[in-house]
Amino acid sequence: MRVLYYNWVDYLDAENRGGGVSQYQRNILQELDQGSDIDAVFLSAGISYDLRKRPPRWEQTRHGPRQDRGRRYEIVNSAVLSPAHFSFGSAAQCEDTATEACFYDFLEATGPYDVVHFNNLEGLPARVLKLKARWPQMRLILSLHNYYPFCPQVNLWFQERENCLDFKGGAKCGSCLPQAHNQKQLRLAHALAYRLKAAGFEPNSRMFQLLYQPTIRVGRRLSIGLNAARRSLRKITGTRRQVSSEVASGQNPQRQSAPVTVPTPFAKRRAEMVSLINAHCDQVLAVSDFTAGVARRYGVRSDLLQTSYIGTALADCYQRTTPRRLPIQEQEVLSLGYLGYMRRDKGFFFLLEALKSLPSPLAKRIRLVVAARRGDADTMAELSAVGQHLAGLEYHDGYTHDELPAIFSQIDLGVVPVLWNDNLPQVAIEMHANHIPLLTSDLGGAQELSNCRDMVFAAGDIQAFHDRLQAILSGAVNMETYWAGARVPNSMANHLAQLTEVYTSSDLTRSAETGLG
Known part of the structure; x- marks a missing residue:
């Protein structure tokens, strides 16, 4: 059986990004290496970029440890920056034709795969889930380690200060981040880091820091200055255009028109992601009953949801x-x-x-x-x-x-x-x-x-x-x-056996004995 695992960051990332999900992915692949009939490949996206803007492409990972190089790949120049808050508010989180085409090309060239297991959707347009239309025989599994499909901040945490219970139709999302991210600047930072790492400079090395930090600081200052100038220009030209338009149409500039209620981009984002999951995923694995309950409340189909307590190497x-x-x-x-x-x-x-x-x-x-x-x-x-x-x-x-x-x-x-x-x-x-x-x-x-x-x-x-x-x-x-009354921790061997059942069965039943509850 061939399985493609996806997460936004390499599980052997030299900067140790990805937290518990990266550790979980490492544990899975280490367990597979102990002896399994699963041939595993890993893909990441949203981290590596060229200095000049170029179309998305995929390649074998060129940086980080040499370990597992044969199965580690990444998409370079994805339209969706990772982690999620770097591309907060970007329409590409749902749709980008070029990145989707690159992902499909990767599947075609390195496949065939029996299973594609997403441990995240960050770094890719969610419409890659439509791969089922091209490869209907593939099992498509999504694990919910966070709430990215429902929240562009991934954790339903408003303004870094309170649990978000109601996003007000997406209106609250626009004021959620404490500061707006400049995606061009972040892409440039990712690009510089990628080039330095590909050249052999480790992120924790003195040479990397000497080359990276000053360049990023200069770029940030230039970006802030340019953005301030553009905002001032837009404000001036926008006011002139508005007055000219109102005068030309005979409107009273002082008269306010009635507000028109339209769906916010964030409301559309949540609705589309849930729709894509419901339409194309064969199984959605929630890492706790609590997570499954949240997903169900936001519209994920109950018949797709299974609680799958992840394994731990310390079991x-x-x-x-x-x-x-x-x-x-x-x-x-x-x-x-x-x-x-x-x-x-x-x-x-x-x-x-x-x-x-x-x-x-x-x-x-x-x-x-x-x-x-x-x-x-x-x-x-x-x-x-x-x-x-x-x-x-x-x-x-x-x-x-x-x-x-x-x-x-x-x-x-x-x-x-x-x-x-x-x-x-x-x-x-x-x-x-x-x-x-x-x-x-x-x-x-x-x-x-x-x-x-x-x-x-x-x-x-x-x-x-x-x-x-x-x-x-x-x-x-x-x-x-x-x-x-405590739950016995799931071993990696037991968890992998449960995943294998998920990968091969289309008619799963929940079982407390197997840890799927």
Whole structure:
């Protein structure tokens, strides 16, 4: 069986972009390499560009590690920049004839494929899903690791500050990003990086930084100046044209015409993407029941949706480890662990605020362990202040998977305080697989790992968070019951067996035993 996997960024990307989805793709391909009848090929798009504007083309990946070069390909000059917010508002996210033709040419030249499995649609026009019209025998699978088909910001998170429950017919999308991205400038940045990497300069090398950063800064200044000049010119000429038109037609320039309601481009985008998914996908795999529920609410057909809990390379840890006793005696200190990103949607700043406001007796029973890339000076100062209020602070400036065992050994209780509909964080699965219990918000799929309501608090509710911590420290939460009802982590071998069933069956039934729920 031949399977094409797609994601917007190479799973061996030298800059380690793509987060949990890239890690998941690496895990899949590593498992396939252990012995499988699946011949896997990988494609990415939206990252590499020529310095001069040229038509889209596909090629074998020319940069990054030499590992797996024979199966790694990318589309250069896609009309859809990646990641999604780089092409926010672009009509090409739905349709671009040249990029679609390039994708089809890739399938024709490197195929035939039995399955095309999209782990994302970012970087390609969504109309590539129409490939079923050309190759009806291909199985077309879409995994929902985020909400890109429904939200151009991918995470239903408005203005980097609140969960988006209603996009007001797309009207809110236009003011969602805190700043507008200049797509020409971003394409140029991608192009320069691509040329440097293809020439052998690694992104973390001194030579890359010496060549890349100054050029981008100059380009940004020029772009800002040109855009300001163009806006001023458009404002002047636009006003003249409007007055001239009104005078010529006999209209009163002071009279306002009645507003005409038309569908916003963002409303059309969501409707078209959902329509394409419903019309052409054979299966839509949601990584949690929570994700499936969101997709269903936005119109994805229920008969297409399956919950498929992703596998983890750390699944065997669940068999090798046992639950540790939580330090719940009156004078004992509990180590609370946060791993991931210092981002508002991930609940990092909520966590700092909630811990800073803990009553002193409770605060002195909490030690915080943070593993996340360093934030700005203000963020680090706030983190330090929180640590002084607590019993202690252990900080790790990011982490690799090799470092996880050492970090996990310091943690009694993991916290996943997300403020958005986080599909199912990879780090939550990894902590769970090591028998670290999880305190989670009621948004996203992390709560499904334990299925324990006593360990869930209302997202963004500081008092509810305090109440849960107090209950845990007082011994009111029965941890035997917690682990008795917990979901056994899915191994990569088991997950691959489930995927193979998806790839070969057209009449799937949901089964708790196989992890498709």
